[in-house]
Amino acid sequence: MDTTYARLSSGLEFFAAPNARNATVLANSLEAHSSIDSLGDILSYCHAELSTFHAKRAEDGGGVWSAADAKASNDDNDLGQPLYHSFCSILEAKYTDQCQAAALSSDPPPPPMYLQVAYQVVVNMPGTSSAKEADAARLQQRIMAYWCDSVLRCRASTTVHQSRRHTGKAALSTLLMADFLGLVSISPANPHLAALVTSVYATYGTASDKKRSVAEAHPEDLPVRETCGLCAAPVPLTARVLEPVCDNGHALERCFRTLVVIDSAAAVLWKCMVCEAFATGRDKDDNEDDGNGQPQLPVLVCRLCGSYCQRIEY
Numbered sequence: 001m002d003t004t005y006a007r008l009s010s011g012l013e014f015f016a017a018p019n020a021r022n023a024t025v026l027a028n029s030l031e032a033h034s035s036i037d038s039l040g041d042i043l044s045y046c047h048a049e050l051s052t053f054h055a056k057r058a059e060d061g062g063g064v065w066s067a068a069d070a071k072a073s074n075d076d077n078d079l080g081q082p083l084y085h086s087f088c089s090i091l092e093a094k095y096t097d098q099c100q101a102a103a104l105s106s107d108p109p110p111p112p113m114y115l116q117v118a119y120q121v122v123v124n125m126p127g128t129s130s131a132k133e134a135d136a137a138r139l140q141q142r143i144m145a146y147w148c149d150s151v152l153r154c155r156a157s158t159t160v161h162q163s164r165r166h167t168g169k170a171a172l173s174t175l176l177m178a179d180f181l182g183l184v185s186i187s188p189a190n191p192h193l194a195a196l197v198t199s200v201y202a203t204y205g206t207a208s209d210k211k212r213s214v215a216e217a218h219p220e221d222l223p224v225r226e227t228c229g230l231c232a233a234p235v236p237l238t239a240r241v242l243e244p245v246c247d248n249g250h251a252l253e254r255c256f257r258t259l260v261v262i263d264s265a266a267a268v269l270w271k272c273m274v275c276e277a278f279a280t281g282r283d284k285d286d287n288e289d290d291g292n293g294q295p296q297l298p299v300l301v302c303r304l305c306g307s308y309c310q311r312i313e314y
Contacts, residue, residue: 023086027094030117039117043124046084050125053082084125088118088135092142108153112146115139116306123275123305137240140304144241144256145185147303148177152196171204172225173258178204179222179237180259182214228252229264242277242304255280256303270309272302279309 026042095114102109119139125132155174178200185193194214201209212221224234228246235246237259244252244261253262257279262269268281279300300309 023083023090026083026087027090030091039120042087042117043121046082046087046121046125049083054127082125084121085131085135088121088139091115091118092139095142109146109149112143113306115143115146116304119143120274120305120307140242141184141239143304144259145181147256148181148259149185149193149196152177152181152200156196156199169258169260173260174200174204175209175225176237176259179225180241183222183237184239226261229261235261253278267314269312269314270300271312272305272307272309274307275302275305277302277304281311 026045029042091114095110095112098114099109119136122132122135122139152174178197181193182197197214201212201214206223208223222237224236226235226244227233228235228248228250229252230250231246231248233247233250235244235252237244241259242254242256244254246252254260255262256272256277260280262278262280266280270279270281271277279302300311301307302309
């Protein structure tokens, strides 16, 4: 049971937390389950440690901790960088090891649970800094790349009513996922993704999609497939995939399930209660699920951080 709130509300200056001498011990506690009751304990501990870090840094005249500081520092347990940053770096490395092991066995990548925990921690740390923004952007990119890869694999293998998925929002969603993978994940070391994206373009794409070389593509080569609902300006797809901005500067939202820009007139939305990412309700032609045509569940779990979403109706 998470007793963090009870302890705080009683005025005790104590956070429920593992005996985290350093970030490595804190990361290992996720597997041990011997000294934590919930992820809330880790969030509380990292929050308290970050306050101490900033206070000591201010005393030393170090200024605001930045992305440059994060890159230059290799410390784990002193004032070189806050504990949460080291903790998340270790989780990211653990997931990279999992992916490498899966690749050696010719298996698909495992679910990004380590990355989801890291993302929860990063987005819940107070304040803004270039280091925090860089961490959140990198984690978001890796998590969304996994889900795009997973959905496209499933769609490529399914044989149920394939023709239904060649039109409407399902086709747009599939093409956006392929565009995103081509933007952030295609490399000579990953021929599988190049083949997957090429297959998607051959099945769903336009004539120009089919002619484009995936392996040699550049961000500026990506087609613009959507327009702004406020001004009809083009909305390009970028590596910050869930933070789209139209050419006239309107900040929009993308659905974390489909990558389609959310219509401002949408009647039903899902909002993550932790990281505040959005997803749309299901439309009659939306077969996004996992490619198997299963009906919508009464609850929705955020693909970014793994938390439950709140249903919002307008």
